[in-house]
Amino acid sequence: MSSPEVAPNLHRVVTGHDAGGTAIVILDDDAQNARLFEGGTVSRLVWSTDRTPADIRMGTSIEDAGARRLATAPPPNGSRFAVIDFAPYSIGPMHRTETLDYVLVLSGDVEMQLDNTCISLKAGDVLVQRGTNHSWINKTDQWARVAFVLLDANPLGIGRPITGNQSPVE
Template identity: 30%
Template sequence: MTNIKAIPRRIITGTKDGKSYIAKDEIVTNVSEHFKGLIISDVWQTSKMPATFEQEKPIENFAIPSVIKNGTYFRYVQIPPDEQLGIEAPEGQPHPLIHQTKSLDYIIILSGEIYLITDTDKTLLQAGDIVIQTGTNHAWSNRSDENCIQLAVLIDAE
């Protein structure tokens, strides 16, 4: 992997003998780079609702995830500038990375800025902004010269 600036640290709590404790304190190892500088880490998943406290099962990182039926993903994403990815979206054409997932996504922009692009609109998002993505076509376009970091919770949806 190249150009990875920040891999998240993950702390997992547990219960032993009726007492809470820190079960794991580690740097996330489930990290992939699907495009140069586009870092994705699926930090945690659940596989049923209501969720249980069982230990995680390994998650295969996909650029466009398929959330487990009745499950969730907790995802960390570092999106580099479009220029670094070699992406251009000609005026009047769909963004080349437009996609759709079958999930309800809660997305928080932690740092940097990025455009959220839909079929008909676009808006600039900055650190602290929150997106509720309701299974629609969308793309992310980083037109700045710095990485954008997002956290997202993806929930299986119909």
């Protein structure tokens, strides 16, 4: 039995503090900032930062950092939190970013193709990726949902990394 032809919505909640310092929910919605890739794969930006430490000032009038127009790499000295729904039978392009990536497979099965090996990951698996050349593959008839936190990193000085506004799938 195959899965739906369209990726499921991604619900997000963003918390903060009101002017008095009380913890509140600032945003409670579906992540709308999505990029569609060939084959149906969808990348949704959940949140991003443009510096470390991050700006988490109090108040309800904050920028929706999930609405920013970013490519694959985070801003310099920043971070990017995205969730990607890999379509059934999809194969992403081989690429590399100058980032440290924390990856969590939320549902489904994916493979990460490296230069000379392939790693199988299933729901609940985590991966720390350190600027390696890679491609994402979903060989199943089901959607695979994977969360990515990309942190800007010092350049390795090898290959041709994706930077700035270039946009293959993470």
